[in-house]
């Protein structure tokens with residue numbers, strides 16, 4: 001066991017694990033730390049770095065249900081969502097394909113899950129070849145829609161309407177929300193992207209691509225059963241009570257056994273499993289991102305590994321109190337072995353902008369002159385006083401229909417479908 005400080009930490013490892021997600025971002029503005037253990041992460045209070053292989057056997061990852069009443073970003077379930085996307089690809093390689101930010105293509109929050117059906121992806125890249133594209137949301141996997149729906153039910157995160165899990169347009173693999181939609185409608189239309197959902201300005205659909213809604217539910221069921229051979233659920237692609245219960249207890253950063261046909265994870269050496277921090281902040285505001293990352297490369301990341309701004313240009317998100325310079329966040333201070341997971345905290349300060357501005361920074365893990373991996377930070381700076389809302393709250397006219405009269409997250413899909421002819425209600429988006 002290796003234990004460095006933590007005077008305030010008297011909790012057992014499981015308590016620390018559960019508490020840390022909610023408390024780290026509110027702790028020291030100055031400390032940035034990395035915790036690395038394998039294969040499960042024991043994340044500790046700020047100021048403490050503790051690793052103990054025995055924790056691997058005694059702690060489990062934070063479950064999806066831990067986030068149903070906290071936070072407003074679905075980036076906390078990225079690891080599980082990526083596994084689901086990969087499993088869908090295993091079932092049909094063209095149904096969901098990965099794309100990467102960079103160049104003209106930027107993300108407005110860390111919650112963007114960059115997968116689309118193959119034709120939709122091709123059409124998007126044709127647009128971004130000539131125009132900047134700011135993506136609020138692309139494919140949304142079951143755990144993300146589950147959280148959005150639960151937050152909506154509680155009146156949280158500024159979400160005034162949300163599709164029930166399984167029904168969101170964004171689970172179709174052919175939907176996109178663009179922050180800069182207003183200047184991209186014709187360019188998108190020219191590549192087959194429809195902009196026709198009334199009252200939902202940010203939303204585009206690539207209607208020539210197949211609608212794969214339900215496949216993410218089936219993929220989740222397959223992953224669950226692979227990891228729980230003695231506690232199986234039905235693999236029917238329907239969102240019922242059994243699937244909901246399994247989803248609530250599933251690890252937010254992903255199962256031990258992922259997609260069996262390989263993954264489409266970023267080929268950058270760093271697989272981001274969770275980003276806990278705001279999607280939106282006010283100008284001048286300070287925020288902390290707790291980033292759970294897996295070293296997918298073949299070499300260890302030494303403690304001296306530096307987080308550098310890719311390209312060497314000054315980042316918009318430079319935090320003078322914690323960064324080494326505008327082009328370097330600083331060293332990660334502990335090592336993360338190949339195949340191991342760790343949590344890195346990165347502090348940022350929002351630039352003083354007067355209009356809503358997406359800020360996107362790519363950070364490179366650099367050791368001995370070698371690039372070991374890439375970590376992206378995406379946040380929208382908002383001077384409008386709405387920093388507490390979800391980055392995905394802009395698009396809640398989401399399945400085009402809202403079933404009233406008792407349909408809920410735990411409802412049976414076929415039961416809800418039977419009510420549709422009687423209870424169709426068209427809802428308008430928030431603004």
Ligand SMILES: [Zn+2]
Pocket residue numbers: 137169170175176177202203204395
């Ligand atoms: Zn949308």
